[in-house]
Amino acid sequence: MSVILDTATPALKKLIKTLTNPRAFHKTWGHAVARLAKRNAREKSQGGDFWKGIADSTQVSAVDDRGAIVENRHFAGAHKHFGGTIRAKNVKALTIPINDEAKGKRASEFESGGRKLFVAPGTSVLGYSDGEKFCGLFVLRKSITQAPDPWWPSETEAYALGLKEADYWLEQQGGL
Numbered sequence: 001m002s003v004i005l006d007t008a009t010p011a012l013k014k015l016i017k018t019l020t021n022p023r024a025f026h027k028t029w030g031h032a033v034a035r036l037a038k039r040n041a042r043e044k045s046q047g048g049d050f051w052k053g054i055a056d057s058t059q060v061s062a063v064d065d066r067g068a069i070v071e072n073r074h075f076a077g078a079h080k081h082f083g084g085t086i087r088a089k090n091v092k093a094l095t096i097p098i099n100d101e102a103k104g105k106r107a108s109e110f111e112s113g114g115r116k117l118f119v120a121p122g123t124s125v126l127g128y129s130d131g132e133k134f135c136g137l138f139v140l141r142k143s144i145t146q147a148p149d150p151w152w153p154s155e156t157e158a159y160a161l162g163l164k165e166a167d168y169w170l171e172q173q174g175g176l
Helices: 010-017 022-044 050-056 077-082 107-112 155-172
Strands: 058-064 067-072 084-087 094-097 125-129 134-141 143-146
Touching: 010 022, 010 155, 022 050, 022 058, 022 067, 022 155, 050 058, 077 084, 094 143, 107 134
Parallel strands: none
Antiparallel strands: 058 067, 084 143, 094 134, 125 134
16 A cells, blocks of 8 residues: 655645755654654554555555655554455455454364364354264355555644644754
């Protein structure tokens, strides 16, 4: 995911033109936006490495006198932020956990652990038998649509960080 927002308002653009080192300003502004994006992603985590992976894949990839590019290269970064449809690829179906025991695990982990999984007759539920009853683990689907779960900084947040960084750099060069 690479979101390039022109968050510099005319007032901020005017301030930037007065800076003696706009590249340094853009670098610190870009890193401030990246830190916020990383923090937002980590705050989404409920344990596990998924959101940590999104946070760790966020970086400043380019800086020059005109701006900075902050991007996320995680395969699911944009999908989580904007939402969308996930389709089964190279498999017959997606396995959606429906039991706490299945959360964060793959169906293959149960089978390699010695549990024989099967689809309950007349359903699309994958699970196992504990000898007395069926324990459903996953519902099988060809596709699902996930709602957006925004985590990327908004234009307003990025603009506020830009103002803060501009104030710092103006102070460093002795004010206006």
